Amino acid sequence: MYSTLERFLKYVTYDTQSVDRAETVPSSPGQLVLAKVLGEELRALGLKDVEVTEHAYVTATLPSNIADPEKRKKVPAVGFVAHMDTATEVTGKNVKPRVVKNYPGGDIVLGEDENGEKIVLSPKDFPYLENYKGQDIVVTDGTTLLGADNKAGIAEIVGGVDWLLRHPEIEHGDVKIAFTPDEEVGHLAKLLDIEKWGADFAYTLDGGAVGEICWENFNAASAVVTIKGRAVHPGKAKGLMLNAVTMGQELNALFPPAETPESTEGYEGYYHCLSFQGTTESAVLKFIIRDHDTRRFEARKKFMEKAVRWMRDKYGEDRFFLDMRDQYRNMADKVKGREYVVETALAAMRELGIEPDVIPMRGGTDGAALSWRGLVTPNLFTGGHNYHGRFEFIPVPAMEKATAMMLKILAGVADPCTP
Numbered sequence: 001m002y003s004t005l006e007r008f009l010k011y012v013t014y015d016t017q018s019v020d021r022a023e024t025v026p027s028s029p030g031q032l033v034l035a036k037v038l039g040e041e042l043r044a045l046g047l048k049d050v051e052v053t054e055h056a057y058v059t060a061t062l063p064s065n066i067a068d069p070e071k072r073k074k075v076p077a078v079g080f081v082a083h084m085d086t087a088t089e090v091t092g093k094n095v096k097p098r099v100v101k102n103y104p105g106g107d108i109v110l111g112e113d114e115n116g117e118k119i120v121l122s123p124k125d126f127p128y129l130e131n132y133k134g135q136d137i138v139v140t141d142g143t144t145l146l147g148a149d150n151k152a153g154i155a156e157i158v159g160g161v162d163w164l165l166r167h168p169e170i171e172h173g174d175v176k177i178a179f180t181p182d183e184e185v186g187h188l189a190k191l192l193d194i195e196k197w198g199a200d201f202a203y204t205l206d207g208g209a210v211g212e213i214c215w216e217n218f219n220a221a222s223a224v225v226t227i228k229g230r231a232v233h234p235g236k237a238k239g240l241m242l243n244a245v246t247m248g249q250e251l252n253a254l255f256p257p258a259e260t261p262e263s264t265e266g267y268e269g270y271y272h273c274l275s276f277q278g279t280t281e282s283a284v285l286k287f288i289i290r291d292h293d294t295r296r297f298e299a300r301k302k303f304m305e306k307a308v309r310w311m312r313d314k315y316g317e318d319r320f321f322l323d324m325r326d327q328y329r330n331m332a333d334k335v336k337g338r339e340y341v342v343e344t345a346l347a348a349m350r351e352l353g354i355e356p357d358v359i360p361m362r363g364g365t366d367g368a369a370l371s372w373r374g375l376v377t378p379n380l381f382t383g384g385h386n387y388h389g390r391f392e393f394i395p396v397p398a399m400e401k402a403t404a405m406m407l408k409i410l411a412g413v414a415d416p417c418t419p
Contacts, residue, residue: 002403004159005396007041008138009097011154012147017092018085018185020286021224025191026056026181031084038084038179041158045165047177055181055191056084061198062161062175065168066414075173075414079199080160080406081366081377082153082206083183086145087388096141099396105133110142110390119143121391128209128385129393136396146392148384153205154179156382156399160406172410176202180366186222186327188369201341202377203409204367210398211354212381214361215342216332217368218269218290219297223304223324225251227283244283247315248276252285254307267292267360269300292330292360328364331371331378338376345380348408354401380405 014034019027026032032054039052039060047060066072086092100108108121108129119142123129140146157177164170176199180189183206207214229244255271257263264270269291276285289304291297301324308322335342349356367377383398 002159002400003162004155004399004403005099005138007158008148008152008155008394008399009099011151012095012097015093015095016085016147016151018088018182018187020088020185022182022185025187026085027185027187028085031181032056034084035179035181038154038158042161042177045158045162047161053191057181057191058084058177058179059192059197060177062164062172062177064173066171066173072173076200077174077176077198078410078413079176079178079197079202079375079377080157081178081180081189081202081204081370082157083150083180083366084154085182085184086147086151087149087184089388090145090390091143092145092147095144095147097138097146098141100137100139103132103135103137105130108137108139110139113142119390121393126386126391132395137393138396139393140390142390145387145389146384146394148382148392148394149387150183150206150382152382152384152394152399152402156205156402157406159399160403163403163407164410170407170411171414173414174198175410178202183366186220186325188328188364189366190369192366192370194370194373194375199375201338202367202370202375203345203406204365204377204379205382205402205406206365206367207361207379207381208384208387209357210381210383210401211349211357213342213345213349213356213358213378215335215378216292217328217330217361217364217379218292219294219330220327220364221289221297221301221324222327223287223289223322225285225287225308226321226323227251227278227285228319228321229279229281229283231280241280242315242319243280245278245280247311247319248278248283248285251307251311251320252276254310255303265362269293269296271300271304288327289324290362292332294330328368329372331368331376334371334374335376335378341376342378344409344412345378345405348405348412351408351412352401352404354405
């Protein structure tokens with residue numbers, strides 16, 4: 001039907017895993033490689049104003065095909081955004097996607113680990129897998145993530161543009177395309193010139209299961225705590241050694257165990273220790289801090305500062321160093337007064353027989369940052385599951401529905417101006 005699947009299977013083979021706290025944009029060279037590939041594809045399709053920047057931003061326009069000039073003026077330009085990078089938790093190198101045809105239910109053996117043990121995607125672990133019996137499903141080989149977050153979004157957008165070009169009878173206004181780097185490490189489209197790009201409002205296709213729509217998200221910060229210990233021979237360590245690993249464990253134990261990702265849901269915020277690396281001499285703990293409510297979010301950041309201060313008071317000012325940075329903010333306040341952007345997407349889903357699943361996003365997207373810069377950009381589903389891990393998968397019909405949703409949004413925006 002659409003060219004979405006074949007494009008997706010191609011895009012995921014590019015290693016675009018981003019690098020946290022890199023000094024360059026993009027943070028990894030593979031993102032620029034894919035950006036150039038996408039630029040060439042968009043040019044080959046005939047899009048206008050195709051630009052690939054040195055920072056791996058890809059922008060383009062599919063011009064309106066509305067013949068009546070008065071009507072064309074009234075139709076807003078709609079943007080669609082997806083990011084090229086993949087998450088940092090699991091490697092995105094040498095991704096080998098596989099389409100499981102007509103999934104019969106039960107376990108899917110993805111492959112084997114380095115010890116020859118089978119890696120199994122199982123409904124025992126992920127019960128919703130059984131919802132896709134009879135459907136084609138794209139999976140990994142179990143040694144990498146898949147990259148549906150967010151290459152599925154890219155494929156769905158390009159697939160939609162391709163469909164419009166092959167069906168000129170479908171009226172639409174200007175369609176603005178943007179593919180961005182380093183979303184996973186908090187860059188959040190900082191270098192997208194939204195005035196030049198020209199969208200009146202936009203959508204990120206960066207969500208999960210079919211029907212998911214988000215116009216509110218976490219407030220987010222990152223925190224890196226560096227600990228300087230003092231190594232001494234363990235046989236003569238009493239009163240002398242300062243074990244950075246032990247001090248790191250003590251710091252992490254100060255945070256409420258019920259306020260972690262695995263213990264929270266909905267609007268509940270959390271502290272999350274992403275990684276802990278160290279030796280007796282030194283250690284580094286990386287945290288993320290999340291909350292939908294602005295006041296609670298600020299309180300969480302103050303608690304982080306208080307926890308580090310407590311450890312400094314105990315072990316010395318020169319032993320603990322905190323680098324805390326805001327990442328993105330809740331877009332909900334920016335959507336107020338422009339709810340029609342959300343209503344347009346909801347109407348498109350319902351017209352396709354999709355029941356919208358309105359959720360508070362427990363994460364963030366480029367759209368959160370763009371909304372705070374004045375371009376309202378809610379987040380819509382791509383159809384994938386288990387993002388950021390080796391058990392990531394996406395049903396093919398879900399991808400097709402995401403492309404169909406994009407087309408319905410464009411039709412819905414053009415339709416009110418029909419005489």
